[in-house]
Amino acid sequence: MRGGYGNLTGTRVPWSSDGTRVFDKYVNSEQPEEPRGKPVGRRVLLGTLGLGALGVVTAPTLQRGLESFLASASDKDPTGLTGLLPNGGGFRYYSVASSVPRKDATTYRLTIDGLVDRPSTYTLAELRALPQTRMVRDVQCVTGWRVPDTPFEGVRLSRLLDAAGVRQGAGAVRFTCFDGAYSESLTLDQARRADVLVALRMQDKDLNHAHGGPVRLYVAPMYFYKSAKWLSGITVTKDVQPGYWEKRGYDVDAWVGRSNGRDDAPTT
Amino acid sequence: MPLRLDAPGRSTGVRRFGRASRWAHRTTAALMGVCVVTAACLYVPQLAELVGRRELVVRVHEWAGLALPVPVLAGLASRAFRRDLGFLNRFGPHDRVWLRAALRRDKRAASRPAGKFNAGQKIYAAWIAGATLVMLGTGLIMWFTHLTPLVWRTSATFVHDWLALTIGIVLAGHIGMALGDPEARRGMRTGSVSREWAEREHPLWRK
Numbered sequence: 001m002r003g004g005y006g007n008l009t010g011t012r013v014p015w016s017s018d019g020t021r022v023f024d025k026y027v028n029s030e031q032p033e034e035p036r037g038k039p040v041g042r043r044v045l046l047g048t049l050g051l052g053a054l055g056v057v058t059a060p061t062l063q064r065g066l067e068s069f070l071a072s073a074s075d076k077d078p079t080g081l082t083g084l085l086p087n088g089g090g091f092r093y094y095s096v097a098s099s100v101p102r103k104d105a106t107t108y109r110l111t112i113d114g115l116v117d118r119p120s121t122y123t124l125a126e127l128r129a130l131p132q133t134r135m136v137r138d139v140q141c142v143t144g145w146r147v148p149d150t151p152f153e154g155v156r157l158s159r160l161l162d163a164a165g166v167r168q169g170a171g172a173v174r175f176t177c178f179d180g181a182y183s184e185s186l187t188l189d190q191a192r193r194a195d196v197l198v199a200l201r202m203q204d205k206d207l208n209h210a211h212g213g214p215v216r217l218y219v220a221p222m223y224f225y226k227s228a229k230w231l232s233g234i235t236v237t238k239d240v241q242p243g244y245w246e247k248r249g250y251d252v253d254a255w256v257g258r259s260n261g262r263d264d265a266p267t268t
Numbered sequence: 269m270p271l272r273l274d275a276p277g278r279s280t281g282v283r284r285f286g287r288a289s290r291w292a293h294r295t296t297a298a299l300m301g302v303c304v305v306t307a308a309c310l311y312v313p314q315l316a317e318l319v320g321r322r323e324l325v326v327r328v329h330e331w332a333g334l335a336l337p338v339p340v341l342a343g344l345a346s347r348a349f350r351r352d353l354g355f356l357n358r359f360g361p362h363d364r365v366w367l368r369a370a371l372r373r374d375k376r377a378a379s380r381p382a383g384k385f386n387a388g389q390k391i392y393a394a395w396i397a398g399a400t401l402v403m404l405g406t407g408l409i410m411w412f413t414h415l416t417p418l419v420w421r422t423s424a425t426f427v428h429d430w431l432a433l434t435i436g437i438v439l440a441g442h443i444g445m446a447l448g449d450p451e452a453r454r455g456m457r458t459g460s461v462s463r464e465w466a467e468r469e470h471p472l473w474r475k
Contacts, residue, residue, distance in 0.1 A: 041357035041394040048398025052427060056406065059423030095320040144425050210317055249413065261413060261421055
């Protein structure tokens with residue numbers, strides 16, 4: 001009991017020998033009428049707020065460092081747990097529908113209609129029989145994640161459009177999906193770019209259901225929401241009709257690094 | 269009304285939390301739970317695949333997050349609740365003793381002097397309140413994308429993601445400790461605790 005508070009913390013003896021009685025000297029600090037000690041709680045709260053603000057200010061630097069560290073760590077991580085960390089590498093699954101039907105080689109169909117001379121329907125086998133283009137680019141999501149050097153393989157969209165014969169006056173292409181909810185669109189010029197594919201393979205494997213298989217759109221130079229999964233319809237239209245996320249505020253011309261208020265490095 | 273545990277029959281019970289404190293805790297916990305579950309459904313690939321409905325999940329997450337501070341703000345109307353906040357805020361010399369003992373992993377009751385709240389509970393309360401406000405601020409920047417310059421949004425996402433992970437871990441610790449102490453849980457559920465528990469865990473608390 002002798003000595004101040006500093007002594008008490010310096011040695012454990014008074015606490016163990018005196019038992020709980022020694023607490024009595026502190027009792028007053030809990031009584032509201034008495035001086036109640038320092039407002040450390042408030043300081044911790046404000047400190048946390050300050051750290052949060054500092055985090056926002058220094059985020060660009062921190063993020064660059066962490067991303068390169070995690071990208072190298074996820075290469076050597078057999079558990080895949082780094083993929084769950086923010087910016088830890090790998091794809092994220094996004095679906096706007098509650099459930100998505102599964103389609104395979106027997107049930108899948110891709111229809112091409114709208115302002116074309118020869119509306120047509122392709123089976124998976126027919127798409128596979130067309131000349132395939134393979135591209136390896138980074139994938140950039142508008143929510144921030146990026147997957148480097150991802151191979152996509154499929155039929156150039158321009159080839160399908162040419163085969164259908166786009167009519168005079170057409171200006172855009174609308175894409176619909178067999179999840180029943182998602183849609184996307186491109187201007188005709190964008191759709192005819194050589195780096196826009198109707199993709200059948202990704203990472204040198206047939207596209208699986210989670211990645212939008214059996215067939216998805218792949219728009220290499222744009223944010224990944226343009227690359228509609230579970231593609232089932234291509235309709236040539238006069239004007240651009242905003243897609244699912246575009247009706248909810250995303251940019252229609254979604255060039256990576258030049259839209260949606262982001263400045264990511266371009267993917268092409 | 270259910271049987272009150274502080275009724276005359278239970279003379280050994282000690283009143284620990286008033287109705288305002290318990291309801292503030294309960295509703296905050298429920299809203300935090302919604303935030304965590306929806307966040308997991310947006311974030312963990314397997315859950316996202318299972319649940320889908322991304323727009324709905326985002327909406328629920330946003331509104332639950334926005335409502336998160338409301339129970340505490342509403343609780344401020346109660347004097348008992350304000351008094352509890354006052355106890356959480358103020359640190360006496362015994363709190364430093366408690367924290368040092370915690371750092372040394374010294375679990376003897378004699379080395380852990382505590383008032384109504386121990387120092388660990390006080391730090392947790394202050395930190396989770398601050399962290400919640402940071403999540404709210406960064407969340408609003410991510411929600412209303414056109415209100416702030418573009419760099420802010422990426423930076424806010426970065427802070428929101430990593431702080432979410434930290435909160436998840438700390439929250440698991442909070443729940444884990446509650447699971448390990450049924451009497452503490454009873455205090456939060458019914459408002460009363462046994463006198464023995466109060467003397468042992470919170471010897472400096474003037475009942």
